[in-house]
Amino acid sequence: MLTELSIRDFAIIDRISITFKEGLTVLTGETGAGKSIIIDAIQLLSGGRGSVEFVRHGTKKAEIEGLFTIGSDHPIHKVGEEFGVDIDEDGMVVLQRTITHQGKSICRVNGKLVTLGIMKEFGHSLIDIHSQHETQSLMDPDRHIELLDIFSGDDMKPSLDEYQRVYDKYRVLKKRYKELSENEQEMAQRLDLLEFQLRELQEAEMQPLEDDELSEERKKLMNYEKIYQGIHDAYYSLYGEQKGLDWLSHAMTSLESTADVDGELAKLSEEMSNSYYIIEELTFQLSNQMAALEFDPERLNQIESRLNELNRLKKKYGATVDDMLQYASRIEEEIDEIKNKDSHLNKMENEIHELGQDAVLEAKALHDIRTSSAGTLSQYIHEELRDLYLEKASFAVDINLKEGRKSDPELDGNPVQLLPNGIDIVKFLITTNPGEPLKELHKVASGGEMSRIMLALKRIFSRHQGVTSVIFDEVDTGVSGRVAQAIAEKIYGISEGSQVLCISHLPQVAAMADTHVRIEKRVDNDRTHTAAKELTYDEKADEISRMITGAELTETTVEHARELLLMADKHKKR
Structure with missing residues (x-):
């Protein structure tokens, strides 16, 4: 989980330090107070693109530092071994990002200087950020096969490892054959x-x-x-x-x-x-x-x-x-x-054919596992969508074999193209209106529906991805009423498996928080400053009341806010 976040001279933030806890943390505050700026800072720690515009006016550099605590079995240990970054037995990872007023970006992981690309590898293992407007990995068709494989669990890994071992040999041999046969x-x-x-x-x-x-x-x-x-x-x-x-x-x-x-x-x-x-x-x-x-x-x-x-x-x-x-x-x-090119080419052709057929057999095993998992995944997604009042929505996992050329290996008499993850093209399809055809996920238009679909998917995949912190930036935009309550419950459900940080304007989501932090903006000496305050129970009720009315507190709105908090407690106990 993200334990501590320190930000200095970043946008309108001069200096702020926030301690985060397990479970669901909700950040609220007036528009422009700096809530999304905090998420922007976390995004930079995950390898996001920096800009000189992030450096606070009149300062030389913006500095962001995040402390993460992880378990001994977290995937980031392998990332650390790959890039030569020591991760101590206490399971602490410190990501640091500095952006100078000249536009230079400096990245460190546990004190070691790394490239932005390496920092991104660490960041993606620790942080999963979702916002209303950015393109999500869940919506990216190229990532769907990876997500389905993650969902498939332990059955998938040994089969995928064996396929990739054979595929790598096949690919190297084909490359050598091409070099030898072309350009005399x-x-x-x-x-x-x-x-x-x-x-x-x-x-x-x-x-x-x-x-x-x-x-x-x-x-x-x-x-x-x-x-x-x-x-x-x-x-x-x-x-x-x-x-x-x-x-x-x-x-x-x-x-x-x-x-x-x-x-x-x-x-x-x-x-x-x-x-x-x-x-x-x-x-x-x-x-x-x-x-x-x-x-x-x-x-x-x-x-x-x-x-x-x-x-x-x-x-x-x-x-x-x-x-x-x-x-x-x-x-x-x-x-x-x-x-002796001709004899070697003949020998290599035979080897390529044999390796290709071996790879197809391994790929067929992957295809069968994916087909079986796709049905289970669809069933789970439909259950999640019903809870989010999208009971008429229809979800499906479309798995097609990648058609190959005549020279490619065959499966059941048809040529198929070998890809790094097999021979499958996987797409998540959905329709929210009865009678309408299934469409690719990223082509669903409604913002409110997109938020709910994304939450349903995230609710399923967060159990399997191993990400330390999931961050939602106003993903509840465009919803209200019973749907807002359902979204609040789904976000809380995700927090049961991993830490969740959520920026929200919905009182239902704020009421569900284990920790409620209000982001405040003030002006001193003609400069804007941002501060963060963890709220007590009574302060939470007042803040939620303001979120309901958008104006002054009244006894009715405070009572309504306390009722929301009571309902949230009952839901958590259930």
């Missing part, structure tokens, strides 16, 4: 280049790990004096009269003389003897090392020359000798492919 001139030029590169690599006669071994040998030759002096000093500290080994021998002999009279000293004597012989062996090794040391300037020159040659090749073919050897192996295979 490019292939001839490619062959010349690869043969030149292979000759250059083969003539270098590189050995595995050669660069590491040469670098180590060069290091020893360049530090010959230091190595020789170290071995020399160590050896003559141990070997010779009155040196280390001489004193160890004396200590060993002294302890041996007491070993037969004291059992404890016998153990020490044995350990001393072992230590003496170990040091003696070490002395012999130092002597051999010192005798073997030889400084060869010619060898050093040879190594330098060879490393220079390897470094020249690394700039073209790989960071290490092993990388270059692997590259040589790859281009050798590609040269063979190009020279």
Whole structure:
């Protein structure tokens, strides 16, 4: 959930900090007080497009910061791993957005600078914003297959993963086939280049790990004096009269003389003897090392020359000798492919055909799951629409196979086109008037109907999407009466599964709030300021009363407001 929101020098807001709680939080206030500006700020945290117009007049930058608390199983943990952002065990994610008066946008996630695109990935995992006027993902036909798959639950994921594994192989192989079969001139030029590169690599006669071994040998030759002096000093500290080994021998002999009279000293004597012989062996090794040391300037020159040659090749073919050897192996295979193009093309055609048919079988499994889930989804949506007094509305999930070309793989004798998510084209269709044909969701015209349809869909999908905070910005525009009450109940229902923040002018929605925040605007020293105040129960009743009358409070409207609050409490208990 969104726990804390801090905004500074943003539009008409100079500085504001709001603490949010679980459940349904409703923001109310006069038009122009800054309610939607707060939602705009949250939208920027989710990766929305910024503008210099957001920076408060007379200041250098606008700053927005949001603190989110999440569970250990939240999808954002995978997003963090993908983009290298640490998310601590406390489950806290801080999104920060700064917009300068020069129009520069700076994004941070948990203190790490990120691009706007990366911030959008985090934001979409945490925040789902809905408004009356913006195009919603629920209304986007391209997103409907994704939403249906989310609704399908655990049955879908393993099948989709397996399909995409096969599909990726199929796509890569088709791309390679196209490259190999098209444009003879490019292939001839490619062959010349690869043969030149292979000759250059083969003539270098590189050995595995050669660069590491040469670098180590060069290091020893360049530090010959230091190595020789170290071995020399160590050896003559141990070997010779009155040196280390001489004193160890004396200590060993002294302890041996007491070993037969004291059992404890016998153990020490044995350990001393072992230590003496170990040091003696070490002395012999130092002597051999010192005798073997030889400084060869010619060898050093040879190594330098060879490393220079390897470094020249690394700039073209790989960071290490092993990388270059692997590259040589790859281009050798590609040269063979190009020279024996016809046989390779025949082989690839067979592989493409087999992979295509495997992918179609996996896609058919996805199609069957979606078809089964579509019926259940339609049933749930109809129930939600009835609750919202759209009982005559008809909803359907339209699933069609993507028609392919003759060269595409076949399903039941008909070619189908393989897509990243299968072979299905999914669209949500609806009609709100009996006798009218089903139309695509985004083509439904009435604003009031659109609000209810969106809420019905959101009520279903919010259980499956895993979004931390759902935000509604005046989605209840254009409704009243019993429909307003139904919308209030649906919004509250969504808040049972995730935190909901809602800007509303409907008293029914405000009455349903677990937390009611009033946004107020005041003018000090000829500057506009915005403030947020969490209301007590009595203050809630007064605010709802103002929302009913739009003017002064009366006993009747206050009583009506308290009645709405009582009804809301009863609904929550049910």
